[in-house]
Amino acid sequence: MSLTIFHGGTVAAASSTGTAGGGRDTALAVRDGVIAAVGADALALLGEADETVDLAGGYLSPSFADGHAHPLYGGLEDLGPQIRGCGSVKEIAAAVRDWADAHPEAEWIIGASYDATLAPGGMFDAAWLDAAVADRPVLLRAWDYHTVWVNSAALKAAGIDRDSPEPALGRIARRPDGTPLGTLLEPGAIDLVARVAPGFSLQQRVDALASATERYAAAGVTWVQDAWVELDDLPAYEAAAAGGRLATRLNLAFRADPAGWQHQPAAFDAARGRVRVLGNPLLSANTVKFFIDGIIESHTACLLAPYADAPGESGLPNWEREDLHNALAAFDALGFQLHLHAIGDGAVRMALDGLEEVQRRNGPRDRRPVIAHLQVIDPDDIPRFTGLGVVANFEPLWACSDDVMQLLTIPRLGEPRAALQYPIASLAAAGVTISFGSDWPVTGHHPVPGLATAVTRQTPDHLPEGGWLPNERVDVETALAAYTAGVAHQAFAEQAWGRLLPGMSADLVLLAEDPAALPAERIAGVEVLGTWLAGRPTFQKLPDPVR
Numbered sequence: 001m002s003l004t005i006f007h008g009g010t011v012a013a014a015s016s017t018g019t020a021g022g023g024r025d026t027a028l029a030v031r032d033g034v035i036a037a038v039g040a041d042a043l044a045l046l047g048e049a050d051e052t053v054d055l056a057g058g059y060l061s062p063s064f065a066d067g068h069a070h071p072l073y074g075g076l077e078d079l080g081p082q083i084r085g086c087g088s089v090k091e092i093a094a095a096v097r098d099w100a101d102a103h104p105e106a107e108w109i110i111g112a113s114y115d116a117t118l119a120p121g122g123m124f125d126a127a128w129l130d131a132a133v134a135d136r137p138v139l140l141r142a143w144d145y146h147t148v149w150v151n152s153a154a155l156k157a158a159g160i161d162r163d164s165p166e167p168a169l170g171r172i173a174r175r176p177d178g179t180p181l182g183t184l185l186e187p188g189a190i191d192l193v194a195r196v197a198p199g200f201s202l203q204q205r206v207d208a209l210a211s212a213t214e215r216y217a218a219a220g221v222t223w224v225q226d227a228w229v230e231l232d233d234l235p236a237y238e239a240a241a242a243g244g245r246l247a248t249r250l251n252l253a254f255r256a257d258p259a260g261w262q263h264q265p266a267a268f269d270a271a272r273g274r275v276r277v278l279g280n281p282l283l284s285a286n287t288v289k290f291f292i293d294g295i296i297e298s299h300t301a302c303l304l305a306p307y308a309d310a311p312g313e314s315g316l317p318n319w320e321r322e323d324l325h326n327a328l329a330a331f332d333a334l335g336f337q338l339h340l341h342a343i344g345d346g347a348v349r350m351a352l353d354g355l356e357e358v359q360r361r362n363g364p365r366d367r368r369p370v371i372a373h374l375q376v377i378d379p380d381d382i383p384r385f386t387g388l389g390v391v392a393n394f395e396p397l398w399a400c401s402d403d404v405m406q407l408l409t410i411p412r413l414g415e416p417r418a419a420l421q422y423p424i425a426s427l428a429a430a431g432v433t434i435s436f437g438s439d440w441p442v443t444g445h446h447p448v449p450g451l452a453t454a455v456t457r458q459t460p461d462h463l464p465e466g467g468w469l470p471n472e473r474v475d476v477e478t479a480l481a482a483y484t485a486g487v488a489h490q491a492f493a494e495q496a497w498g499r500l501l502p503g504m505s506a507d508l509v510l511l512a513e514d515p516a517a518l519p520a521e522r523i524a525g526v527e528v529l530g531t532w533l534a535g536r537p538t539f540q541k542l543p544d545p546v547r
Helices: 071-079 089-102 126-130 152-158 186-194 202-218 231-242 261-278 321-333 345-362 379-388 403-413 424-429 447-456 476-483 485-490 520-525
Strands: 003-014 021-031 034-038 051-054 059-062 064-069 109-114 138-142 147-150 171-174 180-185 221-229 249-255 283-291 337-342 370-373 391-394 433-436 508-511 528-533 536-540
Touching: 003 034, 064 370, 064 391, 064 433, 064 485, 071 109, 071 202, 071 221, 071 231, 089 109, 089 126, 089 138, 126 147, 126 152, 126 180, 138 152, 147 152, 147 186, 152 180, 152 186, 171 186, 180 186, 202 221, 202 231, 202 528, 202 536, 221 231, 221 283, 221 337, 221 485, 221 528, 231 249, 231 261, 231 283, 249 261, 261 283, 261 321, 283 321, 321 337, 321 345, 337 345, 345 370, 345 379, 379 424, 391 424, 391 485, 424 433, 433 447, 433 476, 433 485, 447 476, 447 520, 476 485
Parallel strands: 003 051, 003 059, 064 221, 109 138, 221 249, 249 283, 283 337, 337 370, 370 391, 391 433
Antiparallel strands: 003 021, 021 034, 059 508, 138 147, 147 180, 171 180, 508 528, 528 536
């Protein structure tokens, strides 16, 4: 039996019933990884402590959780040319050329994630990459992971030319003469190249998961919903868990394939069974992911009305209605949680309609389906969330008027539809459970900048004054709850973690300052000083505990 007392700072006091904070305390006692006491009751145990942790005036909170991310892909980005920070096409080409020169043994050059605003309309030409590397295929993912940019050698390797038909569930950007430009959109087109590119080794994938979860631990995160897992990658997760390489809990969501989902329920059930047999408390596989649509910036998000800048287009839904309903019902019948990517208002309605059909076919139960991203929602659909028990998962870093929003998103949506984006406060006011995520590596993995954006609706430069669509701002307590208790609810773990109550797991993050006590413009700079998973430190900047 080991007793640790955290003291010398501020402790977030939890309500025993609600999800928002219940005030502030001064100490926390943890016995064998479980919270034993809070406040004065914890201080009363100080004389019995095996060790004490001085909080150095900081703010001890339930640890953050990420309700939607892609840690494997985030870790794998380290293996290719580093292009995320490049500010021009010329810089990207130079980074690719330098990496290719340094790795003559590489058959392909594979990297991520480039900024789609660096070319008009997000359309990138293969010739620009040919000038950097012409002798080997190059495949670069955009930051949205719904688009890739390839060189001519990659197009040739995939057999994509003027005569190639448009793939189902994807688009090949073309020049006026019909030849492929070099930009491929959505899985139907991307997979034409990806399936002929070499994969990463098992060891590379295990190392990527280790690196990714270590980064999460350093950001105060102890649970992540991995929202896109292919069965071929499951051995990497199993090996990482068995080898002690995971620094956070991961719940896997296997991707449902619109073109072949009928064979997946049995396979996913067997994969879930493998994870359960492994018996590692850091790994679960209880979820199935559905991509209902694409993204607004490439005109592939499904909208109820046509795009403002493409009047003949309303998006690219990935599922036929009946197939979607059948697939959702089949996976739900096996007890999987449903996690649906829906960006456009048309996709959100498809998702809600599908969940209603699941309830009709399979009967009532505590499902907690998740609809992720929710960039545009028809206001008439908001009341439907509570009746279906939907968890609304937002990536708050997106809720600001940055270059992507100004140059690509708003011109495609047009007004007044652009003013409906990311209605976090509206759903919270309607009683919907809100969870927050990052969608890393699409955007950064660290929760603190997301917390700040949810509160201010401003860019890192604090623009615009007063915030973008300020009626959808939320207060600090609501945003913190979305990163903690909200994700715990999503994970069916609200009795296990996400609040600081006796009997709950000591999943903790120590922040240098209490975000609720700061001016809003300072929240993004709050530093993480320590992270504990079930009482075990996974990241620490503080001195060692006193024993």
